[in-house]
Amino acid sequence: MNTSLPNLDRRNFLRISGITGVGLVFGLSANGETAVEELAAAGETFEITPFVIIEKTGQITIFNTRPEIGQGTFQSVPAMIAEELEVSLEQVTIKQTGGEKKFGGGQSAGGSASIRTGYQNMRKVGASAREMLIKAASQQWNVPVTECYAENAKVFHKPTGKSMGYGELAETAAKVEVPKSPTLKDPKDFKILGKKSPRPDVPLKTNGKAIFGIDITVPGMVYASIERCPKFGGQLVSFDATAAKKVKGVIAVETCERNISGQKNEGVAVIAENYWAALQGRKALVVKWDYQGNENFNSKAYEQSLRDAAKEPGAVQHTQGDFDKTFAEASVKLEAFYETPVVSHSPIEPMNCVASWYDGNKVEIWTSTQVPGSIMNEIPRTFNVPAENVKVNVTFNGGGFGRRLYPDYVMETVQLTKKVGRPVKAIWTREDDTKMGPFRPMTYSAMKGALTPDGKAIAFQHKVISPTLGGKKDYDKTKADGTMTEGISEQKYEIEHMKNLYVHHYLHVPVVAWRSVTSSTLAFAHECFIDEMAVKAKKDPMAFRLGMLTKESDTKTILQKLKEVSHWDKPLPAGWGRGVAHYEFFAGQAGYVVEVSKKGAGIKIEKVFAVIDLGTVVNPDTVEAQVQGAAVMALTAAIKSGITFEKGETVQSNFHNNQLVRINEMPKVEVHILANGGPKIKGVGEPGLPPFAPALCNAIYAATGKRIRRLPFDINKIV
Amino acid sequence: MIKLTINNKSYEVDASPDMPLLWAIRDMVGLTGTKFGCGMAQCGACTVHVDGTPVRSCSFPVAAAAGKKITTIEGLSEKVGEAVQKAWIELQVPQCGYCQSGQIMSATALLKSKPHPTDADIDAAMQGNLCRCGTYQRVRSAIHRASELIK
Numbered sequence: 010m011n012t013s014l015p016n017l018d019r020r021n022f023l024r025i026s027g028i029t030g031v032g033l034v035f036g037l038s039a040n041g042e043t044a045v046e047e048l049a050a051a052g053e054t055f056e057i058t059p060f061v062i063i064e065k066t067g068q069i070t071i072f073n074t075r076p077e078i079g080q081g082t083f084q085s086v087p088a089m090i091a092e093e094l095e096v097s098l099e100q101v102t103i104k105q106t107g108g109e110k111k112f113g114g115g116q117s118a119g120g121s122a123s124i125r126t127g128y129q130n131m132r133k134v135g136a137s138a139r140e141m142l143i144k145a146a147s148q149q150w151n152v153p154v155t156e157c158y159a160e161n162a163k164v165f166h167k168p169t170g171k172s173m174g175y176g177e178l179a180e181t182a183a184k185v186e187v188p189k190s191p192t193l194k195d196p197k198d199f200k201i202l203g204k205k206s207p208r209p210d211v212p213l214k215t216n217g218k219a220i221f222g223i224d225i226t227v228p229g230m231v232y233a234s235i236e237r238c239p240k241f242g243g244q245l246v247s248f249d250a251t252a253a254k255k256v257k258g259v260i261a262v263e264t265c266e267r268n269i270s271g272q273k274n275e276g277v278a279v280i281a282e283n284y285w286a287a288l289q290g291r292k293a294l295v296v297k298w299d300y301q302g303n304e305n306f307n308s309k310a311y312e313q314s315l316r317d318a319a320k321e322p323g324a325v326q327h328t329q330g331d332f333d334k335t336f337a338e339a340s341v342k343l344e345a346f347y348e349t350p351v352v353s354h355s356p357i358e359p360m361n362c363v364a365s366w367y368d369g370n371k372v373e374i375w376t377s378t379q380v381p382g383s384i385m386n387e388i389p390r391t392f393n394v395p396a397e398n399v400k401v402n403v404t405f406n407g408g409g410f411g412r413r414l415y416p417d418y419v420m421e422t423v424q425l426t427k428k429v430g431r432p433v434k435a436i437w438t439r440e441d442d443t444k445m446g447p448f449r450p451m452t453y454s455a456m457k458g459a460l461t462p463d464g465k466a467i468a469f470q471h472k473v474i475s476p477t478l479g480g481k482k483d484y485d486k487t488k489a490d491g492t493m494t495e496g497i498s499e500q501k502y503e504i505e506h507m508k509n510l511y512v513h514h515y516l517h518v519p520v521v522a523w524r525s526v527t528s529s530t531l532a533f534a535h536e537c538f539i540d541e542m543a544v545k546a547k548k549d550p551m552a553f554r555l556g557m558l559t560k561e562s563d564t565k566t567i568l569q570k571l572k573e574v575s576h577w578d579k580p581l582p583a584g585w586g587r588g589v590a591h592y593e594f595f596a597g598q599a600g601y602v603v604e605v606s607k608k609g610a611g612i613k614i615e616k617v618f619a620v621i622d623l624g625t626v627v628n629p630d631t632v633e634a635q636v637q638g639a640a641v642m643a644l645t646a647a648i649k650s651g652i653t654f655e656k657g658e659t660v661q662s663n664f665h666n667n668q669l670v671r672i673n674e675m676p677k678v679e680v681h682i683l684a685n686g687g688p689k690i691k692g693v694g695e696p697g698l699p700p701f702a703p704a705l706c707n708a709i710y711a712a713t714g715k716r717i718r719r720l721p722f723d724i725n726k727i728v
Numbered sequence: 729m730i731k732l733t734i735n736n737k738s739y740e741v742d743a744s745p746d747m748p749l750l751w752a753i754r755d756m757v758g759l760t761g762t763k764f765g766c767g768m769a770q771c772g773a774c775t776v777h778v779d780g781t782p783v784r785s786c787s788f789p790v791a792a793a794a795g796k797k798i799t800t801i802e803g804l805s806e807k808v809g810e811a812v813q814k815a816w817i818e819l820q821v822p823q824c825g826y827c828q829s830g831q832i833m834s835a836t837a838l839l840k841s842k843p844h845p846t847d848a849d850i851d852a853a854m855q856g857n858l859c860r861c862g863t864y865q866r867v868r869s870a871i872h873r874a875s876e877l878i879k
Contacts, residue, residue, distance in 0.1 A: 077824075078824055079822075079823030079824030079825070079861045080823070081823070207817070207820060208820060210822075210825065211816075211817055211820055211821075211822055211825075212817055213825070214822035214825030214828050215813045215816045215817055215821075215822065215828060215832060216761070216801060216802070216804075216813060217759070217760070217761020217762070217800065217801035217802045217829050218761065218802075219825050220760070221763075221826060223760075223763070223764065224754075224760035226758070226760075232755075257744070283751065283755050283756070284751055284755055285743075285744070285747045285748070285751045285755075355860055356824070356826070356860055357763070357765045357771060357773055357824075357826045357827045357858060357859070357860050358763070358765070358824075358826045359764065359765070405824070405825065405826075406824060407763070407824050407825070407826030407827075408824045408826060408860050408861060409824075410860070436764070438767060439765065439766040439767055439768070439770075439771075440767075630820055634820065634823055634863070634866065635823075637862060637863075637865050637866075638823060638861045638862035638863065639862070640862065641859075641861075641862025641864065642860070642862055663766055663767075663768055663770060664766050664768075664770035664771050664858060665768065665770050669858050669860060670862075670864075671855050671858065671864075672850065672851060672854045672855060672857070672859075672864040672867060672868065673851035673855055675862070675864035675865060675868075677865060678865060
């Protein structure tokens with residue numbers, strides 16, 4: 010997932026910190042204090058620097074650099090270290106890092122990146138520590154290293170059977186040179202990786218003990234609720250806080266600036282002794298806004314302007330062969346226009362942050378965030394405080410889905426604590442969360458395809474019309490935005506002539522990344538149109554796709570697996586239909602076969618088969634859960650209202666009119682994981698999302714003959 | 729001052745009578761397992777039991793809870809509640825976990841009134857609990873599993 014946030018890149022980090030390779034730290038608890046000794050070794054470049062601390066008592070701490078947002082990194086990331094370290098996760102304490110420099114870059118949860126980018130390096134860290142402990146034991150026993158091995162947090166001497174615990178060895182081990190290229194375990198010896206493993210955070214999430222950002226309390230803390238301009242792009246003119254300050258419990262009213270998606274807008278915060286009082290005070294505020302001419306903005310007009318913009322030639326994103334000539338001369342061709350909606354992230358934990366400004370220039374943050382590393386970089390720059398004076402405590406996230414890649418809510422809270430001189434907990438209401446965005450943008454797609462008379466696809470065009478993430482008003486229209494055209498030229502179909510295009514169309518409403526980013530909408534147009542081509546070619550949609558995949562590819566493997574597990578060739582009952590779709594993009598690759606049946610005027614989703622290709626799997630149980638969850642999120646985006654605008658503001662305000670799929674609407678999703686090895690490890694959290702809606706809509710076509718080209722649609726009113 | 733009995737313990741809170749029970753539980757009593765999600769009884773994250781009945785504490789005035797027996801996720805201790813928690817761990821239901829206190833409180837109330845619920849019973853009882861991570865398939869399985877455990 011791309012974030013528009015500035016981030017210290019890896020090269021920069023290395024230069025500043027002086028670390029040149031795999032860093033490994035052993036902290037030794039001596040005299041009740043934790044002394045941390047930093048060791049560095051030359052090695053291949055790495056993205057994240059995880060840490061292992063072993064105390065004399067035998068207590069082992071593993072730091073997780075990837076915030077837990079429900080995707081399972083609290084288990085999967087430490088598991089990669091623990092596997093090589095020869096310890097079980099039950100034997101270790103897992104701590105979440107908070108963007109500290111010593112842990113390096115990559116302290117974020119996004120882009121389905123935690124496993125696919127960390128698999129080798131995390132294991133290397135664990136293996137380095139294991140080899141150092143073994144070497145320490147061999148030194149103490151004065152025996153060859155080759156006679157020693159590690160197991161269950163101990164090092165054993167093979168010939169004699171004697172052993173020493175990691176705690177006893179830690180002090181010596183910390184002085185051992187860090188191995189330059191530690192030997193990784195043979196996957197056949199894995200005890201944790203690749204196996205269904207319980208997540209250590211799950212018990213805490215069944216008894217109320219898991220701490221999320223919203224649960225943090227610090228001494229002297231006060232509560233804030235912020236009134237922001239209801240119309241996007243509006244600016245604060247003036248406010249009257251007289252009545253607000255009379256509300257019992259209200260202690261201050263202050264302004265603060267929200268910075269999101271390239272826009273800065275001031276809001277008015279009511280600060281009180283408890284949150285309820287802050288909310289009552291906020292209701293009593295009288296605020297005057299200047300809407301800056303945005304008060305008539307509405308979805309209908311903007312959507313029409315997108316359709317009009319589709320007539321622009323657009324910037325070429327990818328070209329191969331001669332699309333224009335082939336399409337012009339083809340005897341069998343088709344065109345279609347696809348539309349998708351703006352949607353909200355809506356994690357159930359609303360945005361919130363606790364911030365404390367103290368001692369003149371020190372800042373401490375407690376929050377649910379996907380990007381502690383970015384927060385750590387942004388606070389010193391924005392507030393002109395030394396980086397070493399900033400501490401970020403990352404809690405469990407009550408959902409992320411991309412929303413918590415953007416710390417606007419953190420930066421607002423820092424302004425407030427600075428102004429009132431007390432720790433502040435700012436909590437967004439659900440209405441704030443729903444109405445203020447940021448949102449996933451819509452994309453519109455103009456599709457063209459041509460076939461030979463015998464039904465072979467020879468020309469294909471996907472033209473994307475959309476705003477860009479992060480709102481770029483001065484966008485250079487001669488360029489094709491990579492994120493907004495994500496994946497459209499990466500599908501493996503062997504079509505000789507292709508020309509993909511991008512038309513930028515500005516939107517002032519803040520729009521950002523959402524789970525599976527732009528693939529979440531582009532896959533719908535792409536894979537439904539491939540289905541339209543199959544229909545035009547009078548071919549079975551699965552056979553049509555496989556016919557365009559003569560070379561071996563993961564796409565081909567996924568489709569073949571889908572064909573097998575869904576019994577694609579087996580006839581369905583009357584009134585049923587099945588559809589297939591897959592999508593490959595930066596985060597990885599998955600596909601679905603969906604079966605539906607006619608139910609009155611609507612349809613019922615009968616069965617869902619998912620195949621996700623990972624190459625290598627760390628925790629199959631988590632993967633299954635992630636794909637099932639992605640299907641639910643995709644279903645919500647396909648059949649619920651989405652976000653619309655009227656009179657310059659968001660129409661929806663809470664879950665009554667911005668509905669999410671509920672338990673009674675959840676189809677059963679059967680998940681199959683492909684983990685047949687190979688050099689490429691693919692992501693888990695996002696790939697299950699993009700292909701769901703096109704597979705569903707292709708199934709609806711098969712069952713009803715109705716082609717859905719616009720999301721959302723009413724699943725109860727198809728025909 | 730309003731007197732509350734939460735998880736068999738007595739508390740006195742200095743709250744305005746119209747303050748939702750949720751904020752009294754979280755901000756005044758300090759039990760944070762009960763979550764804020766929507767403030768209008770749409771998501772169920774704030775579900776607690778008042779005299780054994782599941783209620784959305786975000787939309788339940790604290791004054792109306794005075795003198796009643798309030799149970800939160802932290803106080804779930806008897807047979808059914810423990811079976812639900814056990815099933816939740818066994819099937820690894822939570823993802824982000826934020827809505828799960830509410831899911832568990834609703835599931836416990838369902839199993840207390842219907843120890844062997846059908847899928848339709850589960851739909852009816854659990855429809856008020858949103859999960860943005862989409863754990864519904866496992867929620868359903870875990871309720872059936874808990875039903876076996878309490879046999």
